[in-house]
Amino acid sequence: MKLRLRTPAFAIIAIVVGATVLLGYFINLPLLQELRAIILNWALILTAVVLLVGILNLLLVHLKKIRTEEKNTFYSLFLVIALLITFVIALVFGPESPWTIFIFDHIMLPVETSLVALLAVVLIYALARMFWRGVTLFNLLFAATVLFVLAVPALLSWIAPLPLLSELHAWITQVWALAGARAILMGVALGVIATGLRVLIGADRPYEG
């Protein structure tokens, strides 16, 4: 018999495992706690295996790009070589060896830092482009808040402290902005619970392939 993840048996496993972990979180029964700990340990091991599968997927996608000579093949070739070199060095010398640390400190970190710098420019450009798409009340409110929250602390540290401006800044960031952020997070939390429950009752089955 060819077993597929969409077989109802797998949905039952997902539901039972999910329910056990959830109940173990709320109910303090020794057996339930023990089961929850075992399942979470299995999940940790699986996560590590899945990470390896993920790296393999990354490698295969770029090998395919090289084979089919897609656009910008050079970058894929560069990625494959860099990935293999890093993998071999980390495997042979260990993840904490000076060679591995050198790769992280002198290649990965500077590359990622340059992307963050690029991001700062992109965000300023995005703010300008937002108005190019159209001027709405929400756009104006958004831009005014961004400028106020970012500009006022700089202004206060630059020039002499202005008590009124300082209090206004604190009032906006600690009352209005915080209340808004909490409201959004409350909505997000409800959405997270709903999504989790849909998976738990088998209404959503992202594992049915």
Place this chain on the structure above:
Amino acid sequence: MGLIFVIGFLGLMLLFGIGKLSQSRRRLREIPAFLRLKRAIGLAVESGQRLHISLGHGGIDGPRGAAGLVGLSVIQKVSRAASISDKPPIATSGEAALGILSQDVIHAAYRLINAENHYDPSLGQITGLTPLSYTAGALPAIFDQQVSVNMLLGSFGSEVGLLADAAERTGSLTIGGSDNLPAQAVLFASTQEPLVGEELFASGAYLQVNPMHTSSLIAQDILRWALIGFIIIGAALKLVGVL
């Protein structure tokens, strides 16, 4: 208390999902992003252009996993509609489990339309395993694959601005939603159709993935009003000195 809340939530979802109560309450308020998305999906299929769904790097095993699961539901719906296209939808993710599940969901969509032999595993790609490497890896998918609609639906940080900028430069429609507040702010400024707050979690209901998405949205609305009520009552009681 937490367990009672979860059971109550589940009860409401099932009540609206199974019972007739759901029939009368299925009118959802209009969200422009979803109206445009539905039209754009149809146009992309007709014109042979690709749809790109970016799932973020939140994984599936923590609180940030829910956003990725929502993205997977959208892939499920979009893949069923657009797999017959010359350029089927492509999904990129920054976490291994999410990437594997995206392949699984796309595979299932192909099987459903009896086109399993056309399935290509590289339609679900893991483009990097750190937030920035994922973003850098996903950029070629936006630039080189003739994408007409980009859906950035998952857990991102502010680095999502780079993806949104790339999408904007290709002239494609960009819809973005995240569970992360800084990412929401970035998406608000940089995408044509941002999903604010919990709108990301309503995606399944608006795209009609399955009836349970609509019922869970109704349950969410009811509980939100209940929570608002509790907060107001609590504040009033505190004000008069009872609490």
